[in-house]
Amino acid sequence: MKLLVIVVGLVAAAAAESPPIFQDYHEEIGIPAANRIKLLEESIDFDGSRIAGGQPSQLGSHPHLGGLLITLTNDIISICGSSLLSNTKAVTAAHCWRHMSHQARSFTVVLGSTRLFTGGHRTDTSNVITHDNYNMFNLNNDVAVITLSHVPYTNHIRNIALATGSSLYVGVWASAAGFGAHGDNVLVTETQAKHEVILQVTTNAICARTFGNYVVAPSTICVVTSNGRSTCGGDSGGPLIVSPEGSPILIGITSFGHRDGCQRGYPAGFARVTAFESWIRSNL
Template sequence: MKLLVILSLVGCAVSFPRAYEPIEVDYHGQQGIPMASYLRNAEAAADFDGARIVGGTPARLGAHPHMAGLLITLAQGGTSMCGSSLLSNTKLITAAHCWRTTNFQGRSVIVVMASLRLFSGGTRITTTNVQLHGSYNMRNLNNDIAIITINRVNFNNNIRAIALPSGLLESLTYVGNRATAVGYGRVRDGGSNNNDALHQVSLTVIENFVCTDIYGPSTIIRSTLCTDTQGRIGTCQGDSGGPLDFSFQNVRYLIGVSSFVSQRGCQAGLPAGFARVTSFLQWIRARI
């Protein structure tokens, strides 16, 4: 009987589950806390080099008035960092994992507006009012968005809301179009950095099937938006929650919320993932 079993297995093709590229889900432990500590120390130094987004260029103050940095005080202790986008005088949107992961829970957050530095300057408002999407999954970062509520802030040249897609723009996939990501995160994996301002980078939106082939169908769903990072440009550690915006007829529209990069790092040449804003418009509008 044992011989027959062995012979039958020899004639069969044995298939193994495909190994997909893992994404980083322990954001605060692996990225946010270390990056916040690095920036705090760097800003305190005379030779502040302001690590920022990978492969981008410095952004002048007021170039992205919807961009807001986040300093998150964690219930487990320590401070982490993220980005967000201003949607109104009292509401911002960010990634849900900026507030809650499998290992960390936010306790309060300082929203930093109109500043090129995260730990000093600008307009700063503290809040504990963060609402996560009801279907947010901490293990694969599906539906990775959240709404932050703050005390009313007045708009000026350096503080202004970004528009949400409407009309025809609601039905676009944006594949093949260029969009701009903005963030306070690193400009490269590890090592020193040499930039002194909030950074921006232009990225190309790609088909979701390209991303699915790399990260798998559990991570990439219809409400995911991916961008090409060939040439080692894109979002990096600390950029989570920040905006991906698309310009149309001189108006900027928010089309993505920075969600994940490969666990191998932001310079691995693998796509970056965003929460696709058009998939959540009803949920967002009901809260702003």
Template sequence: MRPILVVLALAVAASAAPQYEPIFTDYHEEIGIPEAARIKAAEEGMDFDGARIVGGSTSNVGQFPFKAGLIVDLLSGLMSVCGASLLSNTRLVTSAHCWRHRANQASQVTVVLGSELLFSGGTRIISSQVELHRSYNEDNLNNDVGVITIDRVAFSRTISSIRLATGSNNFAGTVATAVGFGRTNDGAPITTSQYMNHVELAVIPNEECRRVFGPSIVVSSTLCTSGADGKSTCGGDSGGPLFISGTVSITRPVLIGIASFWSTAGCQRGFPAGFARVTSYASWIQSRL
């Protein structure tokens, strides 16, 4: 009888284990490659009469001059998409998984600045100089940070930099803004117009986010936002900025998060979205500027 009791005990323990929401396992294969094809086709078919981020609003040229789109050329010959934030005339910060994630590795990126569209307009700079955080983990997306080096770009009304958040503020309860070229809803059709989008999101405590995704995904260097009211980052927004407005004395926006992950169930299901917490990586990033 003892072996049967052991098996039953193990079965009960397994059934009692927490069931956490899964995140994507290969960004480019699952999201970036199909999203690149969808965005490109949608831009080509646009009639420029309307409105990617879920639950947000269309962004105008110059509204977020630090926001960059990334067209990612993979070694496989396929194309993917991501986002980034401009930190100086020659440096941007993005998610590490935009450059390398599981089966897919990039060969170069086209950095798109000063444009409300991803595949046309603005200033376009090709780079293959991308440094990933040495502790980047492709399985759980811990330390999901990378720095891109580009040829010097001149600042203008539509192109300028964003400040890095420093210090110990965890920003819980703060309302921040996310910007991206990604989907505007889980089932966005190919005809969806493709302008850059933005949305306001509430930062939540890590404990709340950890209950959804688990302790291996949500660590101290993770920052999460609420998915309330169906508002979130979504497919194609990876690497893009989450920021807060400046103060009276410091007018430039402050980057607090780098878009990293969300639930595979979709972006409108009310689940949190995960970001790399910029204050955890500020010194690492600054040493590369």
């Protein structure tokens, strides 16, 4: 009986120490999302133009947004997002390339499209550099740079500038975009495509009330979510931007949400671009 109590206590302690974020991105989120989107694109004819509670994103909006079709080493397909920084470089979350038991073999970067599996400018690459201090357990330093063959700029494909300086952006309204889920438990019959949503940046102290300081580092930037509006499963690696004077600037890279879902009112976390600007530039 005493041994059983000890074992139960250890299990409970381990569960308590586990941060309330996904434990295996590709298994829990990326692979199911890829299957759902592929089914939709094969069975539903839509011209739409996944973000929970957001609005359809037209072809010309967020021209820096790149969808990622990820071929894992077991040949299963997963998805993420990315942001185009130049004709040959993009940035995404490190967990899109490697997380727990899953390692990517290659990315297909999809630009200038509202769909993932068809259309747009598509380029394959396995040239991906993840941050040296990336921690797959708490998603600190969750940043990776992708090298692409030359991507031509068009009305629907354009690079985005990196945020610089020391601003924390607290209280600022920012725009997130992605190809991920449109919400928790969304029926597969719903039409889905690239979506965008406006969210307000909050303090890391407020964010840490949900995720703890083990997850929320100074290099994290968080947004508050309300009324069912948030980034959602499959948006990982995509952009969080502000547009002062109409010029978009990348301030965050979608990193984590709460494991219970994206429409529960919990904050959402991003890699803070100003914290990684010098590292990103050193790999451009």
